[in-house]
Amino acid sequence: MIQIQNYINGQLVAPKSNSYLDNIDPSRGKVYSKIPDSKSEDINVATAAAKAAFPLWSNMPKEQRSDIMLKVAQLIEERMDEFVGAESLDNGKPESLARAVDIPRAVSNFKFFATAILHFASESHYMEGLGVNYTVRKPIGVVGCISPWNLPLYLFTWKIAPALAAGNCVVAKPSEITPMTAFLLSKVCVDAGMPAGVLNIVHGLGQNVGDAITKHPDITAISFTGGTQTGKTIAGIAAPMFKKLSLELGGKNPNIIFADCDFKTALSTTLRSSFANQGQICLCGSRIFVERPIYEKFRDAFVEKVAKTKVSFPTDPEAKLGAVVSKPHMEKVLSYIELAKEEGGKVLTGGVQVHLDGEYKDGYYLRPTVIEGLDYKCRTNQEEIFGPVVTITPFDTEEEVLKMANSTIYGLSATIWTENLTRAHRVADEVHAGIVWINSWLVRDLRTPFGGVKASGVGREGGFEALHFFTEPKNIFVKLGEGSH
Numbered sequence: 374m375i376q377i378q379n380y381i382n383g384q385l386v387a388p389k390s391n392s393y394l395d396n397i398d399p400s401r402g403k404v405y406s407k408i409p410d411s412k413s414e415d416i417n418v419a420t421a422a423a424k425a426a427f428p429l430w431s432n433m434p435k436e437q438r439s440d441i442m443l444k445v446a447q448l449i450e451e452r453m454d455e456f457v458g459a460e461s462l463d464n465g466k467p468e469s470l471a472r473a474v475d476i477p478r479a480v481s482n483f484k485f486f487a488t489a490i491l492h493f494a495s496e497s498h499y500m501e502g503l504g505v506n507y508t509v510r511k512p513i514g515v516v517g518c519i520s521p522w523n524l525p526l527y528l529f530t531w532k533i534a535p536a537l538a539a540g541n542c543v544v545a546k547p548s549e550i551t552p553m554t555a556f557l558l559s560k561v562c563v564d565a566g567m568p569a570g571v572l573n574i575v576h577g578l579g580q581n582v583g584d585a586i587t588k589h590p591d592i593t594a595i596s597f598t599g600g601t602q603t604g605k606t607i608a609g610i611a612a613p614m615f616k617k618l619s620l621e622l623g624g625k626n627p628n629i630i631f632a633d634c635d636f637k638t639a640l641s642t643t644l645r646s647s648f649a650n651q652g653q654i655c656l657c658g659s660r661i662f663v664e665r666p667i668y669e670k671f672r673d674a675f676v677e678k679v680a681k682t683k684v685s686f687p688t689d690p691e692a693k694l695g696a697v698v699s700k701p702h703m704e705k706v707l708s709y710i711e712l713a714k715e716e717g718g719k720v721l722t723g724g725v726q727v728h729l730d731g732e733y734k735d736g737y738y739l740r741p742t743v744i745e746g747l748d749y750k751c752r753t754n755q756e757e758i759f760g761p762v763v764t765i766t767p768f769d770t771e772e773e774v775l776k777m778a779n780s781t782i783y784g785l786s787a788t789i790w791t792e793n794l795t796r797a798h799r800v801a802d803e804v805h806a807g808i809v810w811i812n813s814w815l816v817r818d819l820r821t822p823f824g825g826v827k828a829s830g831v832g833r834e835g836g837f838e839a840l841h842f843f844t845e846p847k848n849i850f851v852k853l854g855e856g857s858h
């Protein structure tokens with residue numbers, strides 16, 4: 374059985390406690406590897422290593438840092454099959470998805486920030502007759518990156534890459550539920566010649582490893598993606614320590630479909646935006662609002678497609694949905710389906726666990742589920758389920774749909790389907806969201822600001838926003854010419 378190791382000070386090492394946790398393959402419901410049950414003592418060693426490496430890494434010419442990061446990207450690409458297999462086994466997602474989305478995006482994250490840093494210019498502000506301000510951006514020091522289980526390597530590298538590119542040293546913690554590709558990344562870093570201590574990857578539970586990262590006085594910035602409750606806990610500890618914080622949290626995103634939409638495209642994309650990755654993407658459109666004139670037509674066509682969607686084991690090339698990530702998560706999602714029924718919802722399709730045969734009989738599979746007839750204020754429509762469950766609701770006016778769309782505590786993303794561009798812009802302007810897609814979903818340009826409003830988070834990732842987060846600006850004024858200022 375594979376025993377994952379921590380990556381500290383350039384070495385693959387056991388946790389100080391020498392104790393390990395079970396890592397479960399959700400497609401079979403079986404333990405298949407062991408992961409370090411690290412504690413604060415491991416974080417102390419990792420942070421000391423990162424601190425010691427900081428002068429070397431931060432003073433290295435950025436072109437050299439960039440080369441090392443590009444080497445990391447190249448090695449992940451060369452080991453694509455290994456990474457794809459590991460991601461899908463660890464998480465339960467279809468291999469086809471890991472191959473098309475997760476691992477290529479991890480490669481892009483490294484490539485993007487390795488080159489973005491070469492174009493990252495400092496600002497200057499000229500004051501006529503007085504002088505000039507120039508703003509120097511320096512790396513912060515040691516930063517903490519904590520990531521979730523839904524898009525494991527994709528989101529882990531989305532934080533690590535800008536942090537490293539900007540010249541910081543990193544102490545990172547992947548989710549204990551999906552640690553395998555972060556372990557493979559450790560090996561890639563060793564082979565790519567990443568200097569010791571620059572990146573440290575410590576495995577273990579959130580309440581131990583994540584908490585120790587949050588509390589460590591030498592870790593002065595935290596970038597976190599995960600549940601809103603965890604984000605609140607982290608902010609509660611880190612804010613009074615005046616740490617910089619970037620929090621990318623939950624969502625309950627509206628998918629607003631007007632009667633004048635391109636019906637076919639709206640339908641096929643809604644299938645993806647509802648159920649991609651088993652609905653376990655914070656950007657999934659879990660509340661579908663359809664304008665009354667096409668409500669029944671859209672609902673029936675959608676339900677027909679959903680009912681035909683294949684749920685299968687991750688290596689099945691025909692699988693559209695694989696297993697959800699864990700048994701507790703499956704039970705949580707099923708409990709929300711029960712709640713929806715209690716709240717008066719009608720399950721139009723799905724609503725049940727799927728039992729596969731043979732070696733997959735104990736896996737955690739759910740039918741994609743569509744529920745109608747719920748009030749927009751009920752818990753099912755207000756709380757993040759984070760699984761293959763969507764609600765569908767008719768609306769009559771723009772004002773009404775905006776009221777429903779904006780009624781949750783969240784504000785991450787929104788999708789709008791209409792051929793009327795003026796209306797599209799108007800609704801996009803009014804909807805509470807950090808990211809809006811018009812006539813599309815999850816089209817990503819890594820240069821753009823990424824993040825949410827309200828309880829969906831604080832700050833933005835992506836592009837120069839991420840490089841701003843991972844640097845500290847220092848403004849320097851130089852007086853030019855004569856004068857008494």
Ligand SMILES: NC(=O)C1=CN([C@@H]2O[C@H](COP(=O)(O)OP(=O)(O)OC[C@H]3O[C@@H](n4cnc5c(N)ncnc54)[C@H](O)[C@@H]3O)[C@@H](O)[C@H]2O)C=CC1
Pocket residue numbers: 519520521522523546547548549577578579580582583584587598599600601603604606607621622623624654655757758759
């Ligand atoms: N991207 C998103 O929006 C995500 C949302 N979620 C939501 O959160 C719910 C809970 O899922 P979890 O896996 O429990 O997410 P989580 O927020 O507990 O886990 C995310 C990361 O935070 C770490 N963590 C947990 N407790 C911590 C603490 N006290 N201090 C520092 N780090 C800590 C975890 O070990 C993991 O690496 C899900 O059902 C879903 O609703 C979960 C994962 C991703």
Ligand SMILES: O=C(O)/C=C/C=C(\O)C(=O)O
Pocket residue numbers: 523524528531598599621653654655656817823
């Ligand atoms: O950066 C992206 O493209 C997507 C990010 C998705 C999440 O942050 C999430 O599901 O948590």
